[in-house]
Amino acid sequence: MSEVIAYKLNKAKLEKAAYILKTVAHPTRLAIVDLLSLNSRLSVNEIGDILDVEQSLLSHHLTTMKLKGILRSEKEGQSVYYSLKEKDIPKLIECIENCDCNM
Amino acid sequence: MSEVIAYKLNKAKLEKAAYILKTVAHPTRLAIVDLLSLNSRLSVNEIGDILDVEQSLLSHHLTTMKLKGILRSEKEGQSVYYSLKEKDIPKLIECIENCDCNM
DNA sequence: TGCATGTATGAACATTTGTTCATATCTTTG
C-alpha cells in the first residue's frame, strides 16, 4: 500500500515555469540574457553586432522575450534599447553552468 | 565609436546550457524533477501514478532526461528506479519560481 | 520632402519536439 508521495508544484506553476524556461532555452536568447546581465541596456543593433545575428531574427527573439516578461524595451530616437526586466533570469545561467550534465 | 562589450559565455557553453534547459522546460519533466528532488528514487510506475502520465509517454520523457544526464536509473526486479543525477537542477525550479514574469 | 538607418512584422517554410499506438523485451510468479 503505497503512500501518496507529495510534490510541491501544482499544474499551473509547472506550466508557468516551463513556459519561462522554454523562452530562455535557446543559445541566442541565453546570450542575450548574458549580455544584458553585464550591460544594463543595449540597442538591437548593438546586440546584433555583438552576437552576429541577423536583424529580423534578432527582432523576433527580442519580441518573444519581451512578450514573456523577460525583457523590457524603450525607444530612443531610431533605436530601441532592451534591458533585463527579470533580474533573476541570469541566475539560471549560473545554475546551469555548475551542472555537468552530458551532451 | 562603440567599445566591444564583453559577454562571458562562449558558443559551446551557450549551446550546452540551452540544451539542458530545453530538456527541463516541459511541465511533465519539471514535475519529474520536482518529484525526484523530494523522493530520492521512484519507479516508473510510481511516477506515472502520481503524475498521471501514460506509460509510454513517461518512458520517453525519462529516457530523454537520462540521455541528457539529468537522471540516472537502476533496474531492480521488474521495476526501474529513476533518481536525480544532477542535484543542481531543482535549483532551476526555485530560481524560476521567484521570478514574476508574465504569461 | 526624400533618403538612409534602425526596428518590427507576417507569411512561408524548415526543423525540432511532443504524443500516440502497437508491439517488443524482461522479470516474476503460478
Added chain:
DNA sequence: CAAAGATATGAACAAATGTTCATACATGCA
C-alpha cells in the same frame, strides 16, 4: 513454461518553434 506486470522502443503523426525573406514603419538628417 505460460501468463501477467513493468518498462522500452520505434514508427507515424501532430504541434510547436526557429528561420528566412520581403516589406512596412518610424525617425532623423541632407
